[in-house]
Amino acid sequence: MRLQPVLSVILLGTLAATAQTGTVTPNAVSTESDTASAAPAAAASETTIARPKSFDLSAMDKTANPCEDFYQYACGNWRKNNPIPADQARWGRFNELAEYNRQILHAILEKASASDPKRSPVMQKVGDMYQSCMDEAAVNAKGAAPVKQDLDRIAAIANKDQLIEAVAHLHSLGIPALFAFGSAPDLHSAGMEMANVAQGGLGLPDRDYYLGQDAKSQETRQKYLEHMTNMFVLLGDSPDTAKKEAQAVMDIETKLADAAFERVKMRDPKNRDHKMKVTELATLAPNFEFARFFGARGGPSFTDINVVPPDFFQKVNPVIDSVALDDWKSYLRWHTIRTAAPMLSQPFVEENFNFQDKYLNGAKELQPRWKRCVQTTDRLLGEALGQPYVQETFGADGKQRMLKMVNALEAALGDDIRELDWMTPATKKQAEVKLQAISNKIGYPDNWRDYSTVKIVRGDLLGNAQRARAFEVKRNLSKIGRPLDKKEWGMTPPTVNAYYNPPENNINFPAGILQPPFFDKSADDAVNFGGIGVVIGHELTHGFDDQGSKFAADGTFTNWWTDADRQEFDKRTTCVADEYSGFVAVEDVHLNGRLTLGENTADNGGIHIALMALRKAMAEDAKIAQTKEGFTPEQRFFIGFAQVWCENRTPESSRLLAKTDPHSPGQYRVIGTVQNNADFAKAFNCKAGQKMVSASACHVW
Ligand SMILES: [Zn+2]
Secondary structure, eight states: OOOOSSOOOEESOOOOOOTTTTOOOTTOOOOSOOOOOSSOHHHHTTSOOOOOOSSOGGGOOTTSOTTTOHHHHHHHHHHHHOOOOTTOSEEEHHHHHHHHHHHHHHHHHHHHTSOOTTOOHHHHHHHHHHHHHHOHHHHHHHTTGGGHHHHHHHHTOOSHHHHHHHHHHHHHTTOOOSEEEEEEEOSSSTTBEEEEEEEOOOSSSOTHHHHOOSHHHHHHHHHHHHHHHHHHHHTTOOHHHHHHHHHHHHHHHHHHHHHSOOHHHHTSGGGGOOEEEHHHHHHHSGGGOHHHHHHHHOSOOOSEEEEEOHHHHHHHHHHHHHSOHHHHHHHHHHHHHHHHGGGSOHHHHHHHIIIIIIITTOOOSOOOHHHHHHHHHHHHSHHHHHHHHHHHHOOHHHHHHHHHHHHHHHHHHHHHHHHOSSSOHHHHHHHHHHHHHOEEEEESOSSOOOOTTSOOOTTOHHHHHHHHHHHHHHHHHTTTTSBOOTTOOSSOTTOSOOEEETTTTEEEEEGGGSSTTTOOTTSOHHHHIIIIIHHHHHHHHHTTSTTGGGBOTTSOBOOOSOHHHHHHHHHHHHHHHHHHHTSEEETTEEOOTTTTHHHHHHHHHHHHHHHHHHHHHHHHOTTTTOOBTTBOHHHHHHHHHHHHTOEEEOHHHHHHHHHHOSSOOHHHHHHHHHTTOHHHHHHTTOOTTSTTSOTTOOOOO
16 A cells, blocks of 8 residues: 555556555545456456557557547547446556456466465465455455454544544554545655645545535435445444434535645645644644644654645644544544445445445446455555566566666657757756656566565455555654655556656656557567657656656755746646646536646657657667558557557546546547647648647647
């Protein structure tokens, strides 16, 4: 589990943050269905997913005009031939590759879960974790018993002091009730970690769900109330009591939502930058009894803390006293059960699925149990499971070719910055310093996380999950006051994703994404520059988007821009924000151009510099410049790029993601970028007036 009290890492895409595998991040976005059905594992594993292809001619709809709708042209047949599987809420090339990886992990775990005394310690951990999850009969026989001790503890709370201690206890189990607390990079002291408290404590995916007065928000709140009521009834409460408890939770969470900053506001680092003395925090929000809370948490002592944002704690402060103790107990009870539900018996699993995956995301069916169990193991013990995965899938040659491409993209971004007509030399010089300082990590960690202190036993799913989460929470806490470990990874090796980390100023590419359709050892450079090349360019550009541009080369929140250059930058990013706000996600819901600004800037910059890098490679090697399968290298580049983003989404997930996901849907990641790109128009002979040629094209990088 990654604990991120502040938004510090920028991903390539939002893929799989599921509720039902039991890994709860503060305000996590549930974007993919993933829940158990009673179907036996053997039956479910019969459908095998072939390794995805890069540059797939059969995916294209050649009847479409590339200059009118390039997404349909590049992805039309793929979208037609790949409807969303019943157990998913989205289905795209990312998911295809993630499912392919999941099969590899499945085979590893089936083998590791056999009780063999000769297993290595790493295989014992992942194998027994997986076994405890797969033993559905044992899980079902226990019902809600595994969570009883935690619920009894809440029931026994007799006063306010004990309430604070109970919140601290839940935090130590990885349940961030009321707010989030942990270690995060110090925005002002390069390379150091410090204590952070942040807004949070919600059960719905975003604060807006609690506050919106539109019909859909009201419906969602009603469904959420019913969902909570059902869960309380499953725990043995009478329907009347359950209904009251659910309403109490809703009232509390609405107050937390009302005190929280909007997602877009939280994108601005200045709204996440409030370093103060612990004593000041205590004065600001005395009812939280932070001294008691921190004491109960253990961990290193500290005198400074970053508060994200102070408004939240100030506004919630009176709520702590005004809400009745019994209602607080309902709230803690709810967060305990919603986190545990995926690890409990079938009725809890199904109730969780019905709301999180079916209602909110539009998935039709529970995922087969083995899929959830593979994912649970990856989430909880990712750097143990990553070891055999990397051994089986990742070769040194892949890493070398990838490094070469990273270098080519860095050189291209340097050229691009030097050629910019809107930036003055003073800021260019600083940008160059930042670019030179960006480091990269490829594939997997140099030093694997040591899980030897985590007790994993057969037949104890919730206990295993709690111990693994407690280990991560403690590990995170122990970083307070220590140097930032830039070698640590924020994603597990099989993950199909990539990220830029502003405080670390590095780009990161897990082994899981270094495969087709992103990266294909057997494909030509044009296709690979369009795939992983654009991904590399995208991550590099994040260092210079609306957020990244506010961090210096050493990772601190520092202004290295002249005022005039910042104004020019803002003018250009506003163009991008307005462009994407014009796109419709579903029905009446538009994309939020400000929420997706960083990602859209990175997509546009990434494709621009990846093409620069390809052209340089073509100039050096005539073979790369050849036309293949009837397409010029530039055409293959753009088609390869677009085909990474072929996808289908349920209307429910489109709606949810438009509110919560900083990434645009695949369709607009393609259309939005190519219509700004003059090289695209040239490559496909598009003329002014056609849809893929914007009359007011936006350019930042
Ligand atoms: Zn990104």
